Amino acid sequence: MGQMSNDAIQLRSVSRRYGAGGGAVTALDQVSLAFPRGTFTAVMGPSGSGKSTLLQCAAGLDRPTSGSVTVGDTELTKLSETKLTLLRRDRIGFVFQAFNLLPSLTAEQNVALPLRLAGRRPRKTEVREVLAQVGLGDRAGHRPTEMSGGQQQRVALARALITRPDVLFGDEPTGALDSQTSREVLTLLRGMVDSEGQTVIMVTHDPVAASYADRVVFLVDGRVNGELIGASAEDIAARMTKLEAAPC
Numbered sequence: 001m002g003q004m005s006n007d008a009i010q011l012r013s014v015s016r017r018y019g020a021g022g023g024a025v026t027a028l029d030q031v032s033l034a035f036p037r038g039t040f041t042a043v044m045g046p047s048g049s050g051k052s053t054l055l056q057c058a059a060g061l062d063r064p065t066s067g068s069v070t071v072g073d074t075e076l077t078k079l080s081e082t083k084l085t086l087l088r089r090d091r092i093g094f095v096f097q098a099f100n101l102l103p104s105l106t107a108e109q110n111v112a113l114p115l116r117l118a119g120r121r122p123r124k125t126e127v128r129e130v131l132a133q134v135g136l137g138d139r140a141g142h143r144p145t146e147m148s149g150g151q152q153q154r155v156a157l158a159r160a161l162i163t164r165p166d167v168l169f170g171d172e173p174t175g176a177l178d179s180q181t182s183r184e185v186l187t188l189l190r191g192m193v194d195s196e197g198q199t200v201i202m203v204t205h206d207p208v209a210a211s212y213a214d215r216v217v218f219l220v221d222g223r224v225n226g227e228l229i230g231a232s233a234e235d236i237a238a239r240m241t242k243l244e245a246a247p248c
């Protein structure tokens, strides 16, 4: 067996504590998880269970208090701030509930931004290609205010994908969308996993959104509380109801 891992991301005993002394909060408590390449994982759990913290630590946006995070063969926890910034820029994509597009820029300019920030002059064809990939080939010249919520989120998705990241993270990427538009964005994500082998990790409160994933990981009080594979929205909703009703 070689050393090359089949996992896009690995968390080993990751803990993240905020504050110190009596007021300290343990947002993540010894979480160990692997995310195989080319799979779609949803992370769910009650409010305050550590979902966003997990995503931020896995994406190198936050540093664990202890434990290690590995992207491919690179251990994030050992990197300097500069190297971590470069790794995030080159190998990680992120989409949020708020689309965070720059209002004065067109779709095309928003999508090209990560390449410009990396000091590269984007080729028009590569920008058009990724816009076409999210179904917006005909909207390249539109500004965010000229687009629907779903279209704006697809621009944000294209912007996250332009660097061809190893892993695409979503923190409630469909949280601001109506159910029809959510479905379009989720179908797009599903398609990227199935046809491009993209690895996707998404935090969501929505059992329907989570049902698009291959696997749903449940967090409770900063710990992994089990998972479901290939589950229906009904099964996921039932599990969530049980978790939320559990005594603290």
Ligand SMILES: Nc1ncnc2c1ncn2[C@@H]1O[C@H](COP(=O)(O)OP(=O)(O)OP(=O)(O)O)[C@@H](O)[C@H]1O
Pocket: 018, 019, 025, 026, 027, 045, 046, 047, 048, 049, 050, 051, 052, 053, 054
């Ligand atoms: N910067 C911070 N400083 C102090 N405590 C924090 C900070 N960020 C998160 N926490 C605490 O860590 C715990 C986990 O927070 P986190 O945001 O990861 O949960 P979540 O599951 O994403 O919640 P939600 O579903 O409500 O967004 C919570 O108790 C939260 O109050």
